[in-house]
Amino acid sequence: MKLIATSLFLFVVLTIPGTAGEYNITDFGATAGDESDDTQAMENALAACGDAGGGTVFVPAGTFLLSRRNNESPILEIPPNTTLRGEGAASILKFAAEVNESNYWRMIGAPVDAGTTNVMIRDLHLDGSNTHAAYVKGETPEHNAGLWFYNKDHVIENVTVVNVFAENFSGDCMAFSYNCRSITVRDCTLRNFIRQGIQMGGGPGSRDYLVTGCRDLEHSVKPGGSTIHVEHARGLKNVIIENNQCRKSILAGGVDGMIIRGNTVEGRIVGNGNSNLLISDNIVSAGEQSGSVVQFGYTKGLTVRGNTILGTENNPTGLYVWGNSRYNDQPGEDVLISGNQISAADHAISLNGAENVRIRGNLLKASQPLLQRRAENVISDVVPPTPDTQ
Known part of the structure; x- marks a missing residue:
């Protein structure tokens, strides 16, 4: 056998x-x-x-x-x-x-x-x-x-x-x-x-x-x-x-x-015209790149969660969500920003032409943690800085 x-x-x-x-x-x-x-x-x-x-x-x-x-x-x-x-x-x-x-x-x-x-x-x-x-x-x-x-x-x-x-x-x-x-x-x-x-x-x-x-x-x-x-x-x-x-x-x-x-990026993460987008657990270090470190426009359904976003003096904004311009009437819509560490020269988070935004649990380092322009229905736990009276 x-x-x-x-x-x-x-x-x-x-x-x-x-x-x-x-x-x-x-x-x-x-x-x-x-x-x-x-x-x-x-x-x-x-x-x-x-x-x-x-x-x-x-x-x-x-x-x-x-x-x-x-x-x-x-x-x-x-x-x-x-x-x-x-x-x-x-x-x-x-x-x-x-x-x-x-x-x-x-x-x-x-x-x-x-x-x-x-x-x-x-x-x-x-x-x-x-x-x-x-x-x-x-x-x-x-x-x-x-x-x-x-x-x-x-x-x-x-x-x-x-x-x-x-x-x-x-x-x-x-x-x-x-x-x-x-x-x-x-x-x-x-x-x-x-x-x-x-x-x-x-x-x-x-x-x-x-x-x-x-x-x-x-x-x-x-x-x-x-x-x-x-x-x-x-x-x-x-x-x-x-x-x-x-x-x-x-x-x-x-x-x-x-x-x-889960990416490590020496530069920026940017894009326009996405829907149902998840940006999660990345380390983004702008280095010599100017402009916003992470930037998305005309986006419907955006989650930015658990990222480390590191700007320098060349980066006025860490995370920029925008939309609704003369070129495209789609706002930055249905946005969740949570659990991120964000640093930049001027604004940690900037919203411009954004709607239905939730911001919670982020660690923000900038002269102005949150800037809002043409933004609607924003719920945020970011407390505006106390005005300097001296």
């Missing part, structure tokens, strides 16, 4: 080879560490994986060069049911130096003519080869990116990005937008982006994004944007930005159902 069981076990193991469905890019002609262009080899490996119905495209340790040759966007299209995997930071996909001379180099994304689903990108190092020191309008090729998942005509669904180091992009390190659903970006590292680190947008039907455990390293260029950036959302729903370490700001606007929680 033991012999039969052992034989069956060996049969099962031997009939499931560990390399089944794996496509090593070197088997398709890619060569590491030289000046040869590896784009065609990468495309062939991905095409073979797609033709087989999915599998793993493997990038071994080494540096492989990619170039833009036609009007493709992105250069490498990831077919459905495919994992693009390396061996960590040693597996480098790098743009050719010509990237600095033109725009619209997008390294990895969904097929233009079909969209994609069930994709994983992991354990890779993406290098955009940027040599621009800062953003100069009209000169910096700001549309060059690492990951570029965007398709106006086809769905992009269930994409997971894990342990990817992306650096030296004159545009965004990672971008997700139209028709994206169920997007997860986890434990990734960013450096030297000129525009944004992780950019998220969308449209009607875009939903369910999670960015967690990511961080940006110290930069040797001057970033022009945020570490995490949600903009032009156009109907995006259900976004969680959680437990990230951001050397630049978080900008997050235009989302219905968003949680920004």
Whole structure:
């Protein structure tokens, strides 16, 4: 009986080879560490994986060069049911130096003519080869990116990005937008982006994004944007930005159902046009950033709870909630501000064009703890300072 069981076990193991469905890019002609262009080899490996119905495209340790040759966007299209995997930071996909001379180099994304689903990108190092020191309008090729998942005509669904180091992009390190659903970006590292680190947008039907455990390293260029950036959302729903370490700001606007929680931010958290928004348990240190440290406008349903918001003399306001302007008649509406520690030069909390606000249990440090302008139905436990009669 033991012999039969052992034989069956060996049969099962031997009939499931560990390399089944794996496509090593070197088997398709890619060569590491030289000046040869590896784009065609990468495309062939991905095409073979797609033709087989999915599998793993493997990038071994080494540096492989990619170039833009036609009007493709992105250069490498990831077919459905495919994992693009390396061996960590040693597996480098790098743009050719010509990237600095033109725009619209997008390294990895969904097929233009079909969209994609069930994709994983992991354990890779993406290098955009940027040599621009800062953003100069009209000169910096700001549309060059690492990951570029965007398709106006086809769905992009269930994409997971894990342990990817992306650096030296004159545009965004990672971008997700139209028709994206169920997007997860986890434990990734960013450096030297000129525009944004992780950019998220969308449209009607875009939903369910999670960015967690990511961080940006110290930069040797001057970033022009945020570490995490949600903009032009156009109907995006259900976004969680959680437990990230951001050397630049978080900008997050235009989302219905968003949680920004547990992040450390050296900069600001700002955004407009959200609904059902939770800002919780973040540490936001403005540093050299001027203006309000945390600021949200035209927001319906906002909870700001348990945050540490640290302004300096450059920050007149710690938390600013506003709305109802000549551009948009939506007030900052249905707001709860509780359990925060907030410091700033002038006002810890400022309300301007806000309605239905509850303020309780905060520790406020500023010359004026609460400033109200055009605010209605405000219930607060903040006691105005006693006038100085001397």
